[in-house]
Amino acid sequence: MKSLAITIDSVRKTYGTYIALDDVSLDIKAGEFLTLLGPSGSGKTTLLMALAGFVRPDSGKLLLGDQDITRLAPNKRDIGIVFQNYALFPHMNVLANVEYPLVLRKAPRAEVRKRAFEALARVKLEDLSERNIAALSGGQRQRVALARAIVFEPRVMLMDEPLSALDKNLRETMQYEIRRLHDDLGITTIYVTHDQREALIMSDRIVVMNSGRIQQIDTPQRIYNHPSTRFVAEFMGEANIIAPGLVRRIDGVDASPEALMIRAESFHLDAKLAGRDGVALEGTLRAKAFRGENWLLTLVLDGGQEVLVCIPAALASGCAELATGQSMTAFASAAKVHAIPGART
Structure with missing residues (x-):
C-alpha cells in the first residue's frame, strides 16, 4: 500500500x-x-x-x-x-x-x-x-x-x-x-x-x-x-502570558522587553530547581486547589495580573500549608520561558 x-x-x-x-x-x-x-x-x-x-x-x-x-x-x-x-x-x-x-x-x-x-x-x-x-x-x-x-x-x-x-x-x-x-x-x-x-x-x-x-x-x-x-x-494548555517588567531573572535583572509565555507546570517554589539562569515572579496567593497529581495555585502579580502555577504533588509538600493572601515567589528555568513578540497581556 x-x-x-x-x-x-x-x-x-x-x-x-x-x-x-x-x-x-x-x-x-x-x-x-x-x-x-x-x-x-x-x-x-x-x-x-x-x-x-x-x-x-x-x-x-x-x-x-x-x-x-x-x-x-x-x-x-x-x-x-x-x-x-x-x-x-x-x-x-x-x-x-x-x-x-x-x-x-x-x-x-x-x-x-x-x-x-x-x-x-x-x-x-x-x-x-x-x-x-x-x-x-x-x-x-x-x-x-x-x-x-x-x-x-x-x-x-x-x-x-x-x-x-x-x-x-x-x-x-x-x-x-x-x-x-x-x-x-x-x-x-x-x-x-x-x-x-x-x-x-x-x-x-x-x-x-x-x-x-x-x-x-x-x-x-x-x-x-x-x-x-x-x-x-x-x-494548547495552561499558558501564562506575562507583561514585560513583571518577570525578572533570579539575579534581579529584567528578563525580557517582550511578553513572555510560561506554562503553569513549568514553575517551581524552590529557586534551586530553576537554576542560575531562571526567572522569578513575585506576588500574592489568591487561591489554591488540590488536583490529585498536582496543586494549582493562583498568584496575583503587581498590577493585578493572575498567573497559574501548577506544582507536581511530589514537589508540593508545603502547598497544603500555604495561606491565601500571603506573599510568595514562583520560579521557572529559562528554557521554559518563551517570548511571543507582539502578544498583548
Whole structure:
C-alpha cells in the first residue's frame, strides 16, 4: 500500500457572509499523521470534508499526489473515512459492514471475504465477525469503522473526531490503537479533533486553526513549547502570558522587553530547581486547589495580573500549608520561558 502526499492550495470556502476557510494552504507528507486542531468553528472539519469531497471549495486546489481532486466525486478519491458517529449499517453484522466498500467496488466474492477478515484481524475483532452492530460496545464499533475504512487499502485516511463519543479511559486506549494502526499501514492520515492532549499524543505534526485560518503548523513539541501566537499558546494548555517588567531573572535583572509565555507546570517554589539562569515572579496567593497529581495555585502579580502555577504533588509538600493572601515567589528555568513578540497581556 503506497501512501500519497496531499497539497492544499489557497482553498477558500464561504457560506453567505461566513468565511469557513480563508485562503488555506498546506502540504501534507506521504505517510504522515497530521492533526487539524482547533475550537468549534475554526474550519478544521470543513477542510476535512473538502478533502473527502463532501464540501466543494469556492476557490483553490486540492491535490492527491499529482492528481487534482478538487471537483472529483467522493467515491473516486481512494480515501478512507472514519466519521464521528461511525456511520455503520445497523441492519448488517460486523463482517458485512466491513465487506461493504469492497462489494461496492465489485471485488470478487472470495477476495471480499478474505480482505474483510484481514481488516478485522488488524483491529482485533475477527472473533466478532457475526455479531450485530447493536450488540457492540462503543470501542468495538469504533474498531469496526476503522476496519471498514482500511479494507479497500486507501492511500489516505480522514478521521473526523472519531473518539469523541467514548469515555476517557477507552478514548486514551484507542488513541494508541489508531496510531499503531497508522504506523503498521503507513497510510497518510488527517485527523480532526478539538482535544489538545489527543493531538499531542497522536500526531507527527499539528495544524492549529482558528476562524478559518491556520495559526501554526509544527511538531507537537514545538506547538506546545514554542507557540507562535497568543491564541496557540493559550489554546494548547495552561499558558501564562506575562507583561514585560513583571518577570525578572533570579539575579534581579529584567528578563525580557517582550511578553513572555510560561506554562503553569513549568514553575517551581524552590529557586534551586530553576537554576542560575531562571526567572522569578513575585506576588500574592489568591487561591489554591488540590488536583490529585498536582496543586494549582493562583498568584496575583503587581498590577493585578493572575498567573497559574501548577506544582507536581511530589514537589508540593508545603502547598497544603500555604495561606491565601500571603506573599510568595514562583520560579521557572529559562528554557521554559518563551517570548511571543507582539502578544498583548
